[in-house]
Amino acid sequence: MSNNSSSVGNALVLLRLLQERDVLRVSDAAGELGVARSTAHRLLASLKEHGFAVQDGDRSYSLDPRQRHGHRALTPESLVPIARPHLEWLVGKTNESVHLIVPEGQMVRAIDTVEGTQMLRVGSRVGVLVPAHTAAAGLLFLSGMPVERLAAMYSDGPPRDSGAKTIEEFHASLQLHRPYAVSLGRAERGVNALAMLVTDQNNNRVAAVSLVAPAFRMPPQGMPEVAALVKECVQRIHANILDRA
Template identity: 35%
Template structure:
């Protein structure tokens, strides 16, 4: 029997149609740049309702975004490479027991976040048991400056690095590259906006936690606390996402103290974690 050459792609014996359709939509977003719901349904050969459910999941996981004209565009998770290798798996495994304990104690959803350049990546989620809760965020990629975990990690950066990431030169016009302000690829700010942003980060650093109130999802707020290794380097953040109607009571209650206690336990276990291969003072693009 003649062997097939290396790299030959074989059609799976058992095709998972929903998975295949989701992957086809990813390819469409990658190659076409923008698609309408009716065009997606036509390409897949499915009912619009089926295409809508698939696209909704891609939006939820950050692989697609929808603009005000209801067009779908590639989301932030489509254009990102992997985080630096060799440490995130161990980091996640060490954090998980503490996250599950905190989720049970606070009865709210707990997330583990790292920063890669100007992006916040969600490594793991421990969901609450409450019926009204925020769902699983594993795998999502969002603009760091909009998320609680991303903001508290950005607050650790030197001023010069923040300027590299977010300050737009005075003589350079702003050009929108995204379907909505929340998902523009150019995250840089004019000097006035940048100074206000830097002031907010400094305030979060002094408080010991950062907040996100409906900046990434309507009806959801979050609080974030930094996680450091044994050398004092910020390697990630613990965040708790809550329905907006419970945000104020948590802000005035025990949640921040509970998060900080969980982080102290995590930091004992992750003391030897090296963290990213590049220091926080290096800008990653």
Template identity: 35%
Template sequence: MSSEGIDGFAGEATSKALGRSADDGAGERPSGMIGAVDNVLRLLALFNESPKIRVNEASRAMGLSRSTVHRMLTTLSYHQFVEQDEFSRAYQPGPALIDIGLAVLQNIEIRVVARNALLRLRDETGETVHLGLQRGAEVVFIDSVESQQTVRTGSRIGWTLPSHATAAGKAMLAQLDERELDKIYPDEALESATAATVRTKSELRDQLEEIRRRGYAVNDGESEPDVGAVAAVVCDRDGRVRGAISVTAPRVRADVEWEREVGTAAMRTAKQLGASFG
């Protein structure tokens, strides 16, 4: 099934699951379902039908008491998932809910835009190529295109790895200032993924300075002992970091010359990809 077909099916299934009425048969509910969570998700799903939620209308639509709906909205408001209009007293999506939606859309957008770039870089280097996003002290890999060589590194889709132990993570960390870096790494000591992982923030700072000078980041067995990698950051036209492209290979092929050649190719691809974003 294509990704478009999967996404369409998932969206339809989610809409049906969250938008069902209280009159639906209880036999359709999974045995492990948490009723309170189910009610909150059904409440949020009402935004699919209207830009604003009123307590009375939500109460009728969900078959719940006004007091129950009001308590749910109060809780969501506290966490900024909804906010109340001071004039109409109706509730509308809050900044936290909007940020989540935008983040999901951004991730989908960069995957779609980046796919051909990943394929071209895979064909140019002959190695596996990944697309990663920074999430604080971690990198989450949202797409991969595997090498066609018999001995190769595999896909990392769905993997989460320490930022300071990956080429992709370090490429993005290099875009931060000292204050932002200290917020992510408040302590001097860093956790090690392998024996080669950078162990202190001071050493990490030195590596980030080298990355800024060179233009690409290197991982020499720091996240996986037998894997080498290079990565370049993807910035849009306004200079905002949108992600990082990394190329991984078995360390037997990832020597210094390989790092230099693939690093140059990764930087070129990242620059071209970044120009695709407004």
């Protein structure tokens, strides 16, 4: 087989792996193909260059959303204008800041913020990467992963500050028993957050809406009331996504 044919074949194998997995590390790709890490890295970089893959914050790769869902797929750029009016609605109801957040491997990133109206408020966090296991939105993304995918993402073991000694313990700690997740000062000291998922027309988890406020204004006992408003916000966003599909 020629080198070109071999490269094409390996690229197709990687594309299939990207379709099957949430994340793909260079070392895992090299092992699957039986090639050097440098070769696997070159192939993944080529898939990224041609719009088939994206590189996450922890340098792992995942399938470009446009390839997973077709040309009408939601990207962060297309989701922001859809969600923005509803984020503004939520701020109007609560006077607190709201983030629109997407996953990036072991991290999450805010792609839009509407700041609250209070003098003391949480400011914009657009572009800031935060460890997923510390953020309310990140807990939502991680909670839906099978333990095998979680193990691939955290190949060096659970985060040290998670309290878990094994991936299995980490996986068990992430399971949620309600439709929202909270973070009480973990991602940012003195700031509490409540987040709910935004899904697309295929019920894929594409983002999360996170309401954030100083802890003294959003204590745990007030979370159910906040959750009802966040739920209405994500339902409004989902309805607009369906209109767009």
